Amino acid sequence: MRFVLVLMLCAGCSPALMKTRGAEDPMIYDRARVERADRVAIFIPGALSSIAVFKETADWEDEGFARAFYRYPGLDGLPVDHRLDPATAAAEVAAFANTLEASEVTLVGYSTGALIALQAAPRIDPSHHVRVAAMSPAVEHAGGLRTILRGARDMGRAMVATRSVAKAKVWPRFWAGLLFGPDALEAPTPSPELQAAVVAGSKISTPLSTQTAIAHTLALPGWRLPDDLDLTGIPVSFFIGLNDPVFSTLQTTDFSRKIGGVPILGYPGQGHLLFFTRPDVFDDIKDFALGRPPRLR
Template structure:
């Protein structure tokens, strides 16, 4: 079953004409060269597929703490041309190459969703690994979550159709969005009513309307992705920050992935879903503490 997904995507790729180059002439990294040169610490932020780097807007505390911020952009978003397809390996190689230009700077790799695996792969390629720390928020897992993730998505779409009693995509989206925010219990829990009304309205500001070419170029490589057998993070500190109601990558999937990576602590946020940066922006305070080597105690 897992192998059928990439075959289906390859067929779609041929239909829509997605380019297969893995190199874009435009650097996917966005940063202020002066800030990077002057700082002794770098925070490299890597979003998830179908996500803009604006999910990291609420990270001024990193700059205040002396980190120069660097953002990795995905094809077709944030002024980057849609002229290549994303792979975790190619993104990681670019991040590591950049980090290795600055061998005397401490490096915090902060990945959201698919950005988590990218950060893990990049860390393995960075010189002087003792200067690296990895924080993965709502991290993706092997095979893009595989069949369990796909089935939960279909289940939540069906729940949204039943709850709204319509096939109107805009209304279905609001219900599905609620599940991404807080889990399916939020659909019918009166305690979430005010929050959902506010968050759904705010969510339109970050929702990216995607065409098929862009979507497939982002996800084509994910169903077959797995941790390399020779991945060796040594003593690099790694931590996962996750919503305990995440419907994209369940807590069980995350714990299994943490064990595969190697004794990774998982900091869980009750009543939160996949879009942790949106519902709990204070997660960035916790990630900053981790990046600084301080204790993390999620509230």
């Protein structure tokens, strides 16, 4: 733990990580498509995540959406010449949205990206009809002590279940919990289906340098939404796995109440990585963006 703290302090002193804006535009999009679209969806990944988490949204273009993506330092072609600062990211997302001719703008945020979307939405000109879809949304202070303790507990459960401390054995079992929740983490003998999902799921993890990882997470423990955040008139909906081991349903429900009682669509038996385990979540989010009622499955 001391080593981690020292590492973070050193990283915080790095000139690159003192900056909150990089030299390159964090937005990536098809300019011609965006300029002529009446509907634009802006996708914001979670900390430590690539925009690849949104790869299942290509069919949104069939519904008239142009897609744009916000990138983080060290991923998707951006250098690590700055750190993720949520307030700066929200300002950049809003500034981009305010250049659009589109009448409808939907912000789709995953995990940390959901908080950025919430903070950006009120800064977008009301001439745009803005919606916010939050998938597996982070909560303030990155979940704080409760999330830290739950992560440590789950790692301990993975060690007990595998009777090992070897990363090669423990990490796949920990992934099972991340994908599907504690039941999967503690299964005495994982089913072939679960084993296949864990193997496939582990491949979506993007290797990160230490500097990139710290650039993404440095600001999160102290981050909270501004007290004057006003989402009046902006439709917001949460899409969560009901077994999410990162941000619990209780934490998410409490957070929903804090920002005005956001509707929550929950997926039984699912963890934090809905984009992988339930890619149909993007159909539900698209329905929300189009003002359609939720589908019954």
